[in-house]
Amino acid sequence: MSGQVQTLTSASGLLSLLDEEERELQYYGLTQLEAVADVFWTEISDSITKIEVLYEDESFEHRKLAGLVASKIYFHLGEFDDALNFALGAGDLFRLEDTSAYVQTVVNHAIDKYVELRSDEAEVDGRLEAVVERMVERCFEAKDYGQVVGISIEARRLDILERALASGDTKSLLAYVQRDCIDLIGSVKVQRQVQELVVKVLMQLEEPDYEAICAGLSKLGSAETTAGILRHLASGDEAKVLSAYQIAFDLNGSASQEFTKGVAAALEGGEGGGAGVHQGGSASLELTKALGRICAILGGGETLRLHLEFLFRNNRTDMRILNHTCKLLDSRHSLAHSAVSLANAFMHAGTTVDSFLRDNLEWLSRASNWSKFTATAALGVIHRGHVRHGFRLLQPYLPEGASVSPYSEGGALFALGLIHAGHGTDRVVAYLRDALVQFAGAAGEVVQHGACLGLGAAALGAGGADVAQALLGVLYADSAVAGEAAALALGLALMGSNDARALDEMLAYARETEHEKIIRALAVGVGLVAFGRKQDADALVARLLQADDALLRLGAVHALAMAYCGTGDNGAIRRLLHLAVSDVKDDVRRAAVAGLGFVLLRSPEHVPRMVELLSQSFNPHVRAGAALALGIACAGSGAAAAVAILEPLARDAVDFVVEAAVIALAFVLIQQNDAYDPKVADVRRRFAALIDAKHGEGVTKFGAAVAQGIIDAGGRNVTVALASADGQLDMAACAGMLLFTQFWYWFPLAHFLALAFKPTALIAVTRDLRLPSLDAVCVARRSLFAYPPTVEAPAAAAPAKIATAVLSTTARARRGARKGEDAMDVEPAKPVESMDVDEGSDAKALLRRGRKPAESPFAVANMTRVLPYQERFVKWPAGSRYVPVKQGAVSGVLVVRDTMPGKPEEFIATSLDDDLDDDEEAPAAGADVPPPPEPFEYPFDGDRQA
Numbered sequence: 001m002s003g004q005v006q007t008l009t010s011a012s013g014l015l016s017l018l019d020e021e022e023r024e025l026q027y028y029g030l031t032q033l034e035a036v037a038d039v040f041w042t043e044i045s046d047s048i049t050k051i052e053v054l055y056e057d058e059s060f061e062h063r064k065l066a067g068l069v070a071s072k073i074y075f076h077l078g079e080f081d082d083a084l085n086f087a088l089g090a091g092d093l094f095r096l097e098d099t100s101a102y103v104q105t106v107v108n109h110a111i112d113k114y115v116e117l118r119s120d121e122a123e124v125d126g127r128l129e130a131v132v133e134r135m136v137e138r139c140f141e142a143k144d145y146g147q148v149v150g151i152s153i154e155a156r157r158l159d160i161l162e163r164a165l166a167s168g169d170t171k172s173l174l175a176y177v178q179r180d181c182i183d184l185i186g187s188v189k190v191q192r193q194v195q196e197l198v199v200k201v202l203m204q205l206e207e208p209d210y211e212a213i214c215a216g217l218s219k220l221g222s223a224e225t226t227a228g229i230l231r232h233l234a235s236g237d238e239a240k241v242l243s244a245y246q247i248a249f250d251l252n253g254s255a256s257q258e259f260t261k262g263v264a265a266a267l268e269g270g271e272g273g274g275a276g277v278h279q280g281g282s283a284s285l286e287l288t289k290a291l292g293r294i295c296a297i298l299g300g301g302e303t304l305r306l307h308l309e310f311l312f313r314n315n316r317t318d319m320r321i322l323n324h325t326c327k328l329l330d331s332r333h334s335l336a337h338s339a340v341s342l343a344n345a346f347m348h349a350g351t352t353v354d355s356f357l358r359d360n361l362e363w364l365s366r367a368s369n370w371s372k373f374t375a376t377a378a379l380g381v382i383h384r385g386h387v388r389h390g391f392r393l394l395q396p397y398l399p400e401g402a403s404v405s406p407y408s409e410g411g412a413l414f415a416l417g418l419i420h421a422g423h424g425t426d427r428v429v430a431y432l433r434d435a436l437v438q439f440a441g442a443a444g445e446v447v448q449h450g451a452c453l454g455l456g457a458a459a460l461g462a463g464g465a466d467v468a469q470a471l472l473g474v475l476y477a478d479s480a481v482a483g484e485a486a487a488l489a490l491g492l493a494l495m496g497s498n499d500a501r502a503l504d505e506m507l508a509y510a511r512e513t514e515h516e517k518i519i520r521a522l523a524v525g526v527g528l529v530a531f532g533r534k535q536d537a538d539a540l541v542a543r544l545l546q547a548d549d550a551l552l553r554l555g556a557v558h559a560l561a562m563a564y565c566g567t568g569d570n571g572a573i574r575r576l577l578h579l580a581v582s583d584v585k586d587d588v589r590r591a592a593v594a595g596l597g598f599v600l601l602r603s604p605e606h607v608p609r610m611v612e613l614l615s616q617s618f619n620p621h622v623r624a625g626a627a628l629a630l631g632i633a634c635a636g637s638g639a640a641a642a643v644a645i646l647e648p649l650a651r652d653a654v655d656f657v658v659e660a661a662v663i664a665l666a667f668v669l670i671q672q673n674d675a676y677d678p679k680v681a682d683v684r685r686r687f688a689a690l691i692d693a694k695h696g697e698g699v700t701k702f703g704a705a706v707a708q709g710i711i712d713a714g715g716r717n718v719t720v721a722l723a724s725a726d727g728q729l730d731m732a733a734c735a736g737m738l739l740f741t742q743f744w745y746w747f748p749l750a751h752f753l754a755l756a757f758k759p760t761a762l763i764a765v766t767r768d769l770r771l772p773s774l775d776a777v778c779v780a781r782r783s784l785f786a787y788p789p790t791v792e793a794p795a796a797a798a799p800a801k802i803a804t805a806v807l808s809t810t811a812r813a814r815r816g817a818r819k820g821e822d823a824m825d826v827e828p829a830k831p832v833e834s835m836d837v838d839e840g841s842d843a844k845a846l847l848r849r850g851r852k853p854a855e856s857p858f859a860v861a862n863m864t865r866v867l868p869y870q871e872r873f874v875k876w877p878a879g880s881r882y883v884p885v886k887q888g889a890v891s892g893v894l895v896v897r898d899t900m901p902g903k904p905e906e907f908i909a910t911s912l913d914d915d916l917d918d919d920e921e922a923p924a925a926g927a928d929v930p931p932p933p934e935p936f937e938y939p940f941d942g943d944r945q946a
Helices: 012-017 023-056 063-077 080-093 101-119 126-141 145-154 158-167 170-184 188-203 210-220 223-234 238-254 257-268 281-298 301-313 319-328 334-347 355-359 361-365 370-382 387-394 406-419 426-438 442-458 465-476 480-493 500-512 516-529 534-545 550-563 570-582 586-599 604-611 620-633 640-649 655-669 679-692 698-711 731-744 747-756 808-822 842-848 868-873
Strands: 718-720 757-759 761-765 775-778 858-861 882-884 892-898
Touching (some): 012 023, 023 063, 063 080, 063 101, 080 101, 080 126, 101 126, 101 145, 126 145, 145 158, 145 170, 158 170, 170 188, 170 210, 188 210, 188 534, 210 223, 210 238, 223 238, 223 257, 223 281, 238 257, 238 281, 238 301, 257 281, 301 387, 301 757, 301 761, 319 679, 319 698, 334 370, 334 698, 334 747, 355 361, 370 406, 370 442, 370 747, 387 406, 406 426, 406 442, 406 747, 426 442, 426 465, 442 480, 465 480, 480 500, 480 516, 500 516, 500 534, 500 550, 516 731, 534 550, 550 570, 550 586, 550 731, 570 586, 570 620, 586 604, 586 620, 586 731, 604 640, 620 640, 620 655, 620 731, 640 655, 655 698, 679 698, 731 747, 747 757
Parallel strands (some): 761 892
Antiparallel strands (some): 718 757, 775 858, 882 892
16 A cells, blocks of 8 residues: 555464575565564564575575574574674675674674684684674774773784774873783783783884883883893983882882892893993993992882881881780780780881880780791881891891890791881891791701791792792601791792792692691792782683692682782682682682682772672671682772771671771771771770770771771771782782782781781982982862871769858758849850851851861872872872973872972981991992981890700
8 A cells, every 4th residue: 555554463474485486586585574573573583594595595695684684583592602603604685784783792792702713812703704804894984092902902913903003093002001901811822912012012112101101111020121222311311310219119119129230130131222322431430330220229229218217217117006905915825925915016007117026025025936937027017128237136136146035036937028028138138038047857847837927038939049049948858837937938030020930939839748737828828929920820710629628728728818919800709709609618608708809909999799708608707718818909998888897897796707897907008097087086996996995806906906006007007908009919929919819817917917008198209310409289178188196095083072051041042042043134145157257268168067177188108108089189299390201190200300400409308327247238329318216125035946
């Protein structure tokens, strides 16, 4: 009927056309079915076989159309593999430019399938590859380079990635790939290939970004190439020299100890080239001086010196909290004594202030056995980074000359390693390695225990074959005490190496020994060795999961958490969640939940939602693991969602759940104050109440005391950070956090948390590595970033007044007098609204409305605290004399350029000096060092070995 649209109510007539012998009628039927497939797909699906027969008939001219119709039907049926297969058969009839749900879904499935096949290195259908490439071309036409980058990396198409980087805004795309993509690649091999490509493109730019290049080279382990770039910059003008210094500071903070040592060795040996010209006279002298400073920075000495000065001069530890805790906890009990030792160590971490120990000698004298070990090792946390005076500080306790308690000697060796953690020199490593041989045997197992832990800390990630062999020798002696520490130290020394031979030896011995302590330590050790290895560690994980021994399955959990640390890998998360709810061993379940915090530490916003149900589990070990996961992932963030889950756990009926919850709260709320987050005051009061509870559990009090130390760590000037501000994982910090969680089994391991403490400071240095007097500006309220107020001393209670007896006749006389006063005329009080207020005063107007006046911007001086959440409010004022070489940075160690070199400079006076013993390692020229500690002997120094 002309002019009217006929509406179909059934597809049966069209389907009947497929039974005709005429090809034209079949083609017409397919054309009409394709048009109505979205409406009548349920009816058409009953005859899908007919359509497939036409598609498979190679003599049928329009078989592609049959494939398209079949693809749409299978899409509606939810069979996406079949839908994709027939869409590929449809060829150019499958239009990528269509924005329908059908096309978008099939294309996404095609990309996923292509990525899966490329990842498995399997053969890829040419038709599938053609569809993906057509999709990529459409993205290029739309200039959607971000999507191209994502597809090319996942599909391992480096040719497409290189083209995308060259087609768009190369610098921003390179920054995106380095910051958000590379570390999330599941394969270490592909990750390296992408990193090599990024470095290649960076070096081809007209103005190479040497900072980004060196960051990439550090991941590749290309020490000599990095040395060549630094040598080239050091031989250039002042801007390039300052850039070299800043790169050296950044590498010291993010690269491994092994890499920075390699770069310094290449510079000192004249390797790497890069200068390209022959220089002599004063130019050569300046180059030599610049290279010397770069080597000193790479060695870590300059950064440690600056951090020590910052922490010492800004120490805001509230001693009333620590002293009150010490009085409330019964120091005769080892648990309580260790709690106070740890709290003191964390509160004064890196400050070099050991006044609490000096002022509480009676308390200290009550330490016995392993409490002595913990108390002595605390010196390593307090003086961490004080490498110039490490031996002098610990001389009274080291096992030399007159022998003291073996627990003090072992603790001193552990402390020596903590002082040099991540910066162990050959002298320190050799000294600790020799101690392993000197104290071999059952009589020296306590000293060996401390020496192993110290050696692992000092040689973290840089242990050679000699260190590994020495530790294996202690392990094979089969001493439960020394062997446990040797297993942990082996993991620290070989961290991230995925050394197959070492792993085989560790696992073989784990199956041979009967000591549970050693097996558990080996489980942690293999996890450390697998750090950052991602898919390369899957075989190890599968091998451990098949073990009947629960302690080896615990090793699988640690290997998963460390191998995929910070990646947010969905596969790792699924496996950890499966173990958390299915394993029969509580230790495995607790560690699996806590491992989620490591895997998701770069995306902490997802953790509260993921562990919310786990935090309500009937199993207290799962609840404790959920608390630790929140603390690890959300450390320093002040995340309200995390606090909302942790607060009920801090009131749990099970003591160790409360312990984990309060420690996690300290992690989350570290460096927060009441003005920024009102919850902080309640949490601090909660810590104090748990310690003050007369009938409270010892484990709960231990957790609260440690939490007090963490929330005020480093004199309230450090945060807990497992990754740098630009997202780079910190190997030492991750190791320290994992070992800290093992305090569940062994309290002294809690000291390793010091490796995760990061000073939050603005530290600006000039070309001479001196501290200029300068100010940045913070455009927010000062109270938001102020230190928490100190605890006020309780006021002396006034004597209670005794009620005076009053006669009945006197009382009647007084009531009559008051009635007479009420009858007198009294002038009414002046209402607040009618008081004189200067309407031009903004502050008074705000007060009249019940609001506080806004505070004006304030200056942020050099060498002062800048909190992570404060950074976005800190600006460099226009016209400032000193300008940072690293643009946009407002915290950390920053090299600044003097824009007014002709004017006199004003520098900050420091409390450091250069007075060294001959036995100490010589510092770089002109470097300041913290003063050595005053002579001090523990009250148990006179103890002798039996």
